[in-house]
Each structure stands twice: as C-alpha cells, then as structure tokens.
Amino acid sequence: DTAVSQTPKYLVTQMGNDKSIKCEQNLGHDTMYWYKQDSKKFLKIMFSYNNKELIINETVPNRFSPKSPDKAHLNLHINSLELGDSAVYFCASSQGTYEETQYFGPGTRLLVL
Amino acid sequence: QQQVKQSPQSLIVQKGGISIINCAYENTAFDYFPWYQQFPGKGPALLIAIRPDVSEKKEGRFTISFNKSAKQFSLHIMDSQPGDSATYFCAASIKGGSEKLVFGKGTKLTVNP
Numbered sequence: 001d002t003a004v005s006q007t008p009k010y011l012v013t014q015m016g017n018d019k020s021i022k023c024e025q026n027l028g029h030d031t032m033y034w035y036k037q038d039s040k041k042f043l044k045i046m047f048s049y050n051n052k053e054l055i056i057n058e059t060v061p062n063r064f065s066p067k068s069p070d071k072a073h074l075n076l077h078i079n080s081l082e083l084g085d086s087a088v089y090f091c092a093s094s095q096g097t098y099e100e101t102q103y104f105g106p107g108t109r110l111l112v113l
Numbered sequence: 114q115q116q117v118k119q120s121p122q123s124l125i126v127q128k129g130g131i132s133i134i135n136c137a138y139e140n141t142a143f144d145y146f147p148w149y150q151q152f153p154g155k156g157p158a159l160l161i162a163i164r165p166d167v168s169e170k171k172e173g174r175f176t177i178s179f180n181k182s183a184k185q186f187s188l189h190i191m192d193s194q195p196g197d198s199a200t201y202f203c204a205a206s207i208k209g210g211s212e213k214l215v216f217g218k219g220t221k222l223t224v225n226p
Contacts, residue, residue, distance in 0.1 A: 004156075041200055043157065043216045056213050090156050101147075102214065104156030 004105035011110045021076045021108045023091030032074040033092040081112045117205050119217025132190040134220045136203035143205040148188050151200045193224045
C-alpha cells in the first residue's frame with residue numbers, strides 16, 4: 001500500500017486555469033505538508049497542517065489555497081495558474097513536527113502553458 | 114539565518130570511492146539535521162539524521178559528521194555505488210520554532226561504474 005499518494009501525477013494546463021492536487025496518507029500521521037520543487041530541484045515548504053489546523057503558511061501567493069478535510073487528506077487548490085507555477089509539488093506527512101521523519105509522496109508534475 | 118548552504122551542487126564519483134557533501138548553517142538554534150535522498154521521478158526519503166549532541170552518526174555506508182563550533186555538517190558515502198546516484202538534500206530545523214525543515218539546495222551525485 002502506498003503511504004502517501006498524490007493525484008494526479010501529471011498536470012498540463014493553460015495559464016489562467018484553476019486546478020487542484022489531492023493528497024492522502026494512510027500512515028495515521030498528524031501532520032501534512034505541501035512542498036514546491038522548482039526546475040533547479042530547490043525544495044521549499046509551502047504549507048503545513050497539524051490535525052487539520054494550519055501551522056505553517058510560507059510566503060506563497062494567495063492563489064494557492066490548501067484544504068484539509070480530515071487529517072488523512074491535504075489538498076492544494078491553485079487559482080489563475082501562471083507560467084511560474086510550473087514545478088513538481090510534493091505532499092508529505094509526519095507523525096509530529098520538528099524531528100519526525102517526513103514521508104513524501106511521488107509528486108505532481110505541473111506544467112503551465 | 115534560516116538558510117542551509119549545501120555544496121557541491123553536483124558530484125561525480127567512481128564506484129568504490131567516497132562521496133562527501135557539505136552543509137553549513139548560521140542559525141545556532143537549529144538542533145536537528147536530517148539528510149534526504151531523492152531518486153529521479155520520486156519523492157525525497159529520509160536517509161539519516163543527527164542531533165548536535167553527537168559528532169558523528171553512522172548507518173551502513175552512510176555517515177554524518179557534525180561540527181557544532183564550525184556550524185557545519187557533512188554526509189560521507191563510503192564505497193559509493195551506482196545505485197547511490199541521486200540528489201541529496203541536507204536540512205535543519207528548530208525545536209519549538211516554526212517546526213519546519215529548511216532544506217539545502219541539493220547535490221546531484223553520479224556514481225560511475
């Protein structure tokens with residue numbers, strides 16, 4: 001069974017569109033994250049939720065909105081997509097925060113044309 | 114102060130050689146230092162981690178060396194194998210702080226057969 005899963009795996013869309021990426025973890029973890037990895041492989045945290053509560057909200061355009069319907073799911077909705085949003089988006093989860101191992105999903109490769 | 118500087122950006126090593134990746138930080142409040150390994154097309158996965166109360170931690174062929182006074186830590190891969198070819202990220206976090214991982218920019222390791 002996949003521990004952290006993301007859908008879709010690939011997403012190709014036009015500028016200005018709205019899209020969502022879904023993430024689910026079956027590890028029973030309390031904390032979930034969204035990361036953005038750019039073309040240079042730089043990995044940067046965007047958001048973190050602990051038990052459905054937002055605990056980290058980095059400087060991210062407000063076109064990005066996370067939603068956690070329950071502690072096993074963390075979705076990312078992106079409005080008005082821009083070329084610069086093209087990247088790989090990773091969902092991750094951990095039992096707690098700080099020094100707990102983060103388990104990453106396989107990533108969603110977003111290409112905005 | 115929240116940065117972790119990683120070098121080199123890329124590294125080519127012959128099979129059986131030693132791979133060394135270095136990281137430096139400024140914020141002395143960092144107190145947890147993990148290394149993540151990422152294979153192409155996959156999400157990062159925890160490789161090994163260290164707390165600053167020890168100067169070295171070894172797991173198989175992978176060793177973290179930690180120099181608290183110099184604010185540096187490094188990953189050594191002994192007897193490097195082609196299967197070790199991946200991108201390696203160092204990271205750091207602060208207990209009781211924002212509780213997020215701050216990642217280095219990554220090192221792409223290629224081990225030639």
